Amino acid sequence: MKINVLILVAVVVGLTLAASAGTISGQVSGVAGPSVVYVDAIAGKAFPAPTQHPVIDQKGLKFEPHVTAVQAGTTVDFLNSDSVAHNVFWASIAGNKKLGHNLGTWPKGQTMSHKFDAAGVEALSCNVHPEMSAYIVVASTSYFTTSAHTGTD
Numbered sequence: 171m172k173i174n175v176l177i178l179v180a181v182v183v184g185l186t187l188a189a190s191a192g193t194i195s196g197q198v199s200g201v202a203g204p205s206v207v208y209v210d211a212i213a214g215k216a217f218p219a220p221t222q223h224p225v226i227d228q229k230g231l232k233f234e235p236h237v238t239a240v241q242a243g244t245t246v247d248f249l250n251s252d253s254v255a256h257n258v259f260w261a262s263i264a265g266n267k268k269l270g271h272n273l274g275t276w277p278k279g280q281t282m283s284h285k286f287d288a289a290g291v292e293a294l295s296c297n298v299h300p301e302m303s304a305y306i307v308v309a310s311t312s313y314f315t316t317s318a319h320t321g322t323d
Contacts, residue, residue, distance in 0.1 A: 204237040206307040208314035210289075217312045219243025223283065226294070226304065228256045233294055233304030239314045240306060245285045253278050257297040263308070264290025272297075 220241060227234045229251035240246060250256045255275050263269035266288070273282040275298060286292070289310045296302040307314070 204235075205317045206237060206239040206309075206314060207317065208239065208307070208309035209311045211310050212313075215311075217241060217243075217310070220312075223247045225249055225281075226258075226306075227251050228258075228296070228302070231299055231302060233296075233302055235304070235316075237305050237307070237316055239316050240286060240308055241312050241314070242287055242289050242308050242310050243285065244308070245283050246306065247281050247283045248273060249281045250276055250278055255298060256302075258282065258294055259297060260292040260294055260306075263288045263292050266290075 220243075223245045224238055224240055225247045226238055227249045231252065231254075238246070248258050255277050257273070257275040259270070259272035261267065261270045263286075269288055269290075271284060273284060276282055286306065286308045289308050292306045292308065294302075294304040294306065
């Protein structure tokens with residue numbers, strides 16, 4: 171009988187702790203495309219950089235995906251799948267012009283990489299094709315996601 175009571179108490183305590191872990195919910199409004207939702211910081215917690223490199227492709231004279239979210243410390247690979255040369259640059263990171271960068275221009279099939287260490291939003295452009303644009307959102311934590319194109323997911 172005492173064992174059953176102890177098991178019941180352990181289950182109730184476990185469920186109570188799980189329920190108090192918290193939930194984040196909300197709705198993105200006012201946008202017509204993908205959105206990034208992220209936890210900005212968690213005091214006293216460090217997040218090791220991921221080892222996988224996300225790829226932003228240049229094909230059809232567009233950056234794909236148009237919006238990419240990564241954790242600070244992530245290396246992003248920029249692939250050129252078009253038959254024309256492309257360039258990738260950003261003027262600043264989170265408004266800091268000293269963190270702007272230009273990867274140069276390269277032909278089809280080649281990849282250039284860059285490690286994004288500073289949190290913030292980077293607007294990507296191509297000097298060769300000024301109509302091309304994309305965004306990288308660099309979060310300080312590993313808690314982020316990109317919504318679907320509707321902005322309501």
